[in-house]
Amino acid sequence: MNLSKSRYTLGIRCKKLLWLSCFKKAEAEDLGNESVLENGNKVGDLARGLFGNYTLINYDDNYKNMIDETKKELLNKPNIICEASFSYDGNFCSVDILKNDLDGVEIYEVKSSTELKDIYKDDVAYQTWVLKKLGYNVKKSFVVYVNRNYVKNGELDISKYFIKEDVTDKIDLDKVENEIKSLKKIINSKDEPNIDLSLGCHKPYDCPFFKYCTKNLKEPNIFNIGWNVQIKKKLEMYYKGIITYKDILDAGGLNEKANEQMRFELYDLPPKINKEKIEKFLSQISYPLYFLDFESYQESIPTIDGTKPYQQLCFQYSLHYYLKEDGELHHKEYLSDDYNGNPMYGLCKQLCDDIPMNSCVLVYNKKFEISRLKEMASLFPEFREHLLNIADNIVDLLVPFQNQDYYVKEMAGSASIKKVLPALFPNDPSLDYHNLEQVHKGDEASNAYLSLKNLPKEEELKLRDNMLKYCGLDTYAMVKIYKKIKKL
Ligand code: SF4
Known part of the structure; x- marks a missing residue:
């Protein structure tokens, strides 16, 4: 099985998440991200106009066609190519916007979010690694995201709506190479990785496999507690084996509201x-x-x-x-x-x-x-x-x-x-x-x-x-x- 940029970023978040996404997709919960996806598409389409005229490489189930099409367009430099597609040693990526200059290229990864998350840098780092391995002179790599302070006034000003963040200096290509090696092993193994819960289960996004990964825990447990008990605190207790409501109360409990929740449910209080x-x-x-x-x-x-x-x-x-x-x-x-x-x-x-x-x-x-x-x-x-x-x-x-x-x-x-x-x-x-x-x-x-x-x-x-x-x-x-x- 090969890697793509979405698989790479899943694997960076959690190797088990990557494996489950490949082999046990049906276990994923629907976290209702439809409108997020829709917004992502709209913002992605808008960003294509950031540098004026562009050529779009149309999606094709056969990636080879996209790669061949990209090769042809690369000859017409200087130009802008959206969804420019490349593959090196089974590592595929489509670059949202590729600025194809006379002396090299610039990579622009577009996100519909209003903040620059670390995972976006990993995404762009993977693309930079693929292009560099193919021998392209990647001059700079950017993450493009939405300016939350932009106020529309008349015609939408795309240059102010987007923020372009240069992340070239934050890219560690050796790290990418090592990650790729280890992720390839994961997706080419039949064995589910043995990985425990971590902060990554909820950050930067809630993992759709959380229910699956906690299915063997007796309910109710530490993860059913509301009242603003931070996930960090819950994990601390979980790692110590303090998991059921009784365990937690015996260990001294959490905040008063959480303790009350547990007591009410445990002892069926009026x-x-x-x-x-x-x-x-x-x-x-x-x-x-x-x-x-x-x-x-x-x-x-x-x-x-x-x-x-x-x-x-x-x-x-x-x-x-x-x-x-x-x-x-x-x-x-x-x-x-x-x-x-x-x-x-x-x-x-x-x-x-x-x-x-x-x-x-x-x-x-x-x-x-x-x-x-x-x-x-x-x-x-x-x-x-x-x-x-x-x-x-x-x-x-x-x-x-x-x-x-x-x-x-x-x-x-x-x-x-x-x-x-x-x-x-x-x-x-x-x-x-x-x-x-x-x-x-x-x-x-x-x-x-x-x-x-x-x-x-x-x-x-x-x-x-x-x-x-x-x-x-x-x-x-x-x-x-x-x-x-x-x-x-
Ligand atoms: S719930 Fe946590 S451990 Fe399980 S796949 Fe998701 S991120 Fe990995």
């Missing part, structure tokens, strides 16, 4: 409710009372003036509200139909009509809603004062659960609404996201919004209806949770 703390939390709440939830999507390449790459762009909200305590529950909602424009203008306009100034607004996990309100306030000066006023009056319903003032064992170390809701209302089908159609979680709502403009009218209306139901359930769930803790 719900813990700190009425005094909950009362204090509820004392901040006043009427009229609004329950707000936004849905948003991200664009790797911003199309809206004033926004940055990957900024969260709100297109929908749901708003349940009581005008007075013990009054009737009302509902309002917004879902943009401005599919090709800026969905946030109409949203802000209606939001300011729907929530009067100085009203108490309950959200779940306020960081998200407050950040969105502030971003939209800076985009639309006419709504600025009102949006900031809404942000100032937000109360976070997450707090009593995050502080474990209300804790039941089914929350399993998490205060996220997706855990809290079924834990508090285990047998209520009206609160079960599984019973919804088409849209059941945030990323599905984002993808649904982005797909609306291309759907036939009937399908568009059906999907919009299901999007409204999903977002409506988010705020209805907050109402139910609020009422439950209020009853206490």
Whole structure:
């Protein structure tokens, strides 16, 4: 079996990951990276124009055709070749952008990320090694990635959108050669490498084989603990053989919240409710009372003036509200139909009509809603004062659960609404996201919004209806949770 740049980088992350990807692919979990891939493709296509005109080597299952095509194009120097393909001794690579100058070449590896990760340098180092072995004068090697501070203003300025980082001096070709030798042995062996868990299981990315690699550990174990216990700490205990909840508690435990999670699950403890703390939390709440939830999507390449790459762009909200305590529950909602424009203008306009100034607004996990309100306030000066006023009056319903003032064992170390809701209302089908159609979680709502403009009218209306139901359930769930803790 031969190496490619993606196999090489998998092997750098973990040799077992490389082997499993080659021989036990079916064991990989789907970590939902579809939108990451899609963004990667869009950014990669855009980057091809970085140096003006270019020639693209089209993908071919038969790599030899790509290599032959590249050889022909290399003769036309100076030129720019995208997906220029090479192979040396069974090591294949396609260079995202090859600057083919009269006196040598420059390699540009394009990433859709907004930070320069070490693994990208390994990627470009492998390509540099292949080309140097083939006798090319590689003058410089670069990683190209997205400038997170770029703000679109008029025509997209590709030279400012991308950052080109020269990593030539960081490349150690002897190291690459040794790695290639050892990775070739791995992929040409029938034996699964015997490699233990490490920090690399979660960094720079979560490994899709984590479940497979921990399948022999008795559940629940150290890796099922929530409450922000760092993976480094978990691994320390795992290496010492402190793995089950009982082992961990006997060894002195972790932080208090984690210990509580373990005790609740081990000893099947009844719900813990700190009425005094909950009362204090509820004392901040006043009427009229609004329950707000936004849905948003991200664009790797911003199309809206004033926004940055990957900024969260709100297109929908749901708003349940009581005008007075013990009054009737009302509902309002917004879902943009401005599919090709800026969905946030109409949203802000209606939001300011729907929530009067100085009203108490309950959200779940306020960081998200407050950040969105502030971003939209800076985009639309006419709504600025009102949006900031809404942000100032937000109360976070997450707090009593995050502080474990209300804790039941089914929350399993998490205060996220997706855990809290079924834990508090285990047998209520009206609160079960599984019973919804088409849209059941945030990323599905984002993808649904982005797909609306291309759907036939009937399908568009059906999907919009299901999007409204999903977002409506988010705020209805907050109402139910609020009422439950209020009853206490
Ligand atoms: S879970 Fe960890 S040990 Fe297992 S393949 Fe992935 S990175 Fe390697």
